[in-house]
Amino acid sequence: SLTPQTIDSFHRRFGSGVAVLHSGLSMSERLDEWKRIRNGEANIVVGTRSAVFAPLENIGLIVIDEEQEHTYKSENAPRFHARDVAKIRCMRHNCLLLLASATPSIESYYAAKSGKIRLVTLKSRYTQSKLPDVYLVDMKNQTGAISQTLIDELYLNLQKGEQSILLLNRRGYHTIVKCSSCGEVATCPNCSVALTYHSANSQLMCHQCGYSQDIIKACAKCGSELVRYSGAGTQKIEEELNTIFPDARVLRMDMDTTMSRFSHEKHFGDFAAGKYDIMIGTQMIAKGLNFPKVTLVGVLSADQSLYADDFRSFEKSFSLLTQVVGRCGRGELAGRAYIQTFSPENQIIELAASQRYDDYFKEEISFRRLNTYPPFCDIVGVGFSGINPQNVKKASQRFSKILIDIAKSEYADIPLRLLGPSEGAVFKAAGKYRYKLIIKCKKNEKLCSLLWQCLYNFYGDKQNNGITAYVDINYDGSL
Numbered sequence: 001s002l003t004p005q006t007i008d009s010f011h012r013r014f015g016s017g018v019a020v021l022h023s024g025l026s027m028s029e030r031l032d033e034w035k036r037i038r039n040g041e042a043n044i045v046v047g048t049r050s051a052v053f054a055p056l057e058n059i060g061l062i063v064i065d066e067e068q069e070h071t072y073k074s075e076n077a078p079r080f081h082a083r084d085v086a087k088i089r090c091m092r093h094n095c096l097l098l099l100a101s102a103t104p105s106i107e108s109y110y111a112a113k114s115g116k117i118r119l120v121t122l123k124s125r126y127t128q129s130k131l132p133d134v135y136l137v138d139m140k141n142q143t144g145a146i147s148q149t150l151i152d153e154l155y156l157n158l159q160k161g162e163q164s165i166l167l168l169n170r171r172g173y174h175t176i177v178k179c180s181s182c183g184e185v186a187t188c189p190n191c192s193v194a195l196t197y198h199s200a201n202s203q204l205m206c207h208q209c210g211y212s213q214d215i216i217k218a219c220a221k222c223g224s225e226l227v228r229y230s231g232a233g234t235q236k237i238e239e240e241l242n243t244i245f246p247d248a249r250v251l252r253m254d255m256d257t258t259m260s261r262f263s264h265e266k267h268f269g270d271f272a273a274g275k276y277d278i279m280i281g282t283q284m285i286a287k288g289l290n291f292p293k294v295t296l297v298g299v300l301s302a303d304q305s306l307y308a309d310d311f312r313s314f315e316k317s318f319s320l321l322t323q324v325v326g327r328c329g330r331g332e333l334a335g336r337a338y339i340q341t342f343s344p345e346n347q348i349i350e351l352a353a354s355q356r357y358d359d360y361f362k363e364e365i366s367f368r369r370l371n372t373y374p375p376f377c378d379i380v381g382v383g384f385s386g387i388n389p390q391n392v393k394k395a396s397q398r399f400s401k402i403l404i405d406i407a408k409s410e411y412a413d414i415p416l417r418l419l420g421p422s423e424g425a426v427f428k429a430a431g432k433y434r435y436k437l438i439i440k441c442k443k444n445e446k447l448c449s450l451l452w453q454c455l456y457n458f459y460g461d462k463q464n465n466g467i468t469a470y471v472d473i474n475y476d477g478s479l
Contacts, residue, residue, distance in 0.1 A: 004265040005272075005290060006065075010046050021047035021054060024261065049074065052082045052089065059093040062086045066287055068105040068319055070312075073476050081474040102326065103319040103357060106364055107375040132297070132328050132335035134353040136344040145232040146240060150298045150338050154241075157296045158248055158277055162333060164296040166241075166280040167324045168234055169304055171254040172196035175231030177204060177216065181224035186216060192428040199235050200256065209430045237280050237300065245278070253281030286324040292331025297324055302341040302349055309425050310477035311373050314348050318360050321352035372417070372440055380451070381475030382437040383424070386467040389433040395458075395467040396421035396435040403439075403454050411450045416441050425477070443473065 010018045019033045019042035036042045038055045045054040049072055052062070064072070064083055072082040083099070090097040099108050099117075112119035137147045145168075157164045174197040177186035186195045188206035195204035195213070203212040218225050232240075238252045251271055258264050264284075271279055272291055279285060305317045321339065329335020341349055351360040369376055382399060386392040400421055407416055417440040424434030441447055451471050458469055 004268055006288060007046060010044065014044055017042055018044045018046060019054070021045060021051040023048065023050075024264075049082045052085045059089060059095045061096050061098065062090055063098045063100060065100045066323075067099040067101050067108060068103055068315070069287075070316070070476055073474055077470070079470075079472050079474060084474065103322050106315055106361065106368065109361055110365060110375045129329055129331065130334060131355060132325060132337050134325055134337045134339065134355070136349065136353055137338050137340045138344045139340050139342050142340075144240070145237060145300055146244075146298075147338075147340055150340065151244060153296055153298070153336070153338060154245065154248075154278065158245060160295075162295040163271070163274070163276070163291060163293045164278045164298065165285060165291075165294055165324070165327050166237065166278065166298045166300060167283070167286055167320075168232070168237055168280065168300040169283045169320070170231075170233045170301065171207070171235070171256060171282055172205070172233035173199040173235040173239075174229040175233050176229070178228050178230065179219035179222060179224055180226040180228050182219060182222040184219055184221040186220075190428070190431045192426060196233065197229055198256070199239070208426060232300075234280055234282060241278055241280065248278055249276045251276040251279045251281075253279060253285050255282070258284070283320060283324075286320055286327070289327055290330055291327070293333070294328045294330070295333045295335045297328040297335070297337040299324060299337070299339045302339045303343055303346075306343070306346065306348065308477075311368075311371075312477055314364060318348050318352045318357075321349065322355060322357070325352070325355070377417075377440045378443040379475045380439040380441060380443070380447070381472040382439065382451075383470050383472065384421070384435045384437075384467055385429075385432040387432060388466075389428075392433045392435050392467055393421070395464045395469070396437060398461065398464065399454060399458050399469060400437055402457050403437075403450075406453055406457070407450060410453075411446060414441065414446055414450065438475065448473075 007020055019037050021030065021033055025033070033042075034055065037045060040057070043056075045051050045056065047054070064086055067083060074080050086097055089095075101108075104112075108117070111117045135149075137149050139147060142148070154164055175194070177195060177197060178184070186204060187193060188195055188209065188211050190211050191206055191208040193206055193208045195206055197203075197215065198205050201212075202215055204215060205212045216227060219227060234252055234254045235256075238250055241248065241250045251267060253267060258267065268289070270276060274293065299321060302317075302321060305313060305320065307313065308316075310316070325337040325339075328337055339349065339353055343349060347363065348360070351363075368374065373379070382396075384392050384396040384399070386395070400418065403418070407414060419438040419440070421435045421437045424436050427434060455469060455471065458464055
């Protein structure tokens with residue numbers, strides 16, 4: 001999300017010439033800002049993904065900060081990537097595009113290394129402050145979500161009057177509700193997702209569709225009352241911190257605490273003003289923040305995103321760890337970071353801890369070259385959804401056959417590699433079952449023509465009635 005600190009910085013430097021566009025504005029506020037831009041009253045636009053469409057007439061520069069972030073990709077139609085839209089606008093306005101990041105996307109860095117775009121490297125921090133010391137904490141012999149090592153460091157920071165940030169990219173209180181007798185896990189009736197216990201309202205909630213229900217005392221499958229609540233989310237860590245350090249002022253930042261308007265501004269402003277000693281939060285606290293009094297960062301579950309069903313999982317993990325470590329030691333005070341992990345020997349964690357992006361890039365680019373992943377190909381995803389899982393599966397198989405037949409007969413010169421169809425990462429979401437087809441290819445006009453022809457034939461077949469199919473030309477692993 002767009003941090004309040006970024007907006008304030010631009011307003012202080014450029015005054016009323018700055019317009020802001022993001023989803024936190026009301027419809028009338030967004031319209032007012034759009035009119036100001038259209039009428040030439042603002043010549044600088046700061047915003048989130050949608051700001052790339054700002055109605056500027058004479059663009060000289062587009063800057064995409066943290067360009068590797070997956071949030072620049074829209075998951076809903078028209079499923080655009082802000083970076084691609086920015087490139088097109090720069091071509092039309094003959095202006096400069098600046099992609100900025102401490103951990104660039106593999107595709108962007110490869111393009112820079114290949115000479116397709118220019119690479120400019122900052123060798124040191126803007127403030128000349130020293131990079132934090134980073135330590136790995138092996139959690140295999142630890143009990144609890146917070147290691148004794150990190151507890152001791154938090155105590156030291158409290159004694160010195162310095163601030164600390166803890167990252168746990170998992171909201172809620174308990175993350176698993178499971179029967180100890182039969183092993184049944186409480187799941188959402190609308191999604192194939194486990195329910196998470198939230199202590200604030202004593203409800204089990206689905207983070208996919210928003211479904212909620214009362215806590216369960218007996219297993220719905222076998223009737224056993226041996227129901228175990230386990231796993232730790234931000235709510236539980238907040239409670240543990242208040243128990244361990246009763247005098248500490250703890251701020252929790254996650255989707256549950258930032259739902260109201262201006263909550264981000266208020267909470268971050270209070271933390272910057274020193275009204276809190278420890279901030280625990282999800283990935284919203286990992287990037288784009290500058291708190292000079294923060295000298296300690298703790299990552300509570302570094303392994304969480306490493307083994308996701310996504311070829312970018314290592315890239316996302318490396319970026320998140322590197323970025324959150326950089327939140328400390330940004331002022332005159334030296335910083336230190338502690339990364340808790342069950343895999344301290346994992347190469348990605350070691351490289352992130354030592355801030356060695358170039359070494360990480362060499363490993364990752366070798367993997368992608370060997371397995372034909374971007375930047376050595378493009379990936380297109382075709383998603384299918386419907387109420388009946390068997391119908392969705394058969395429809396995805398029919399689309400696959402249509403694609404193969406048309407490609408062989410009319411587009412034989414296009415190199416394609418099909419993976420699937422297979423179940424979606426979340427098989428059932430909001431009552432609908434999902435399948436996906438992954439296509440490794442090179443994006444061009446011929447490919448788009450092929451895909452449109454396949455969709456036309458697919459929807460022309462009455463057997464596919466009730467099935468939704470869509471093409472994601474910028475597939476990022478989220479189908």
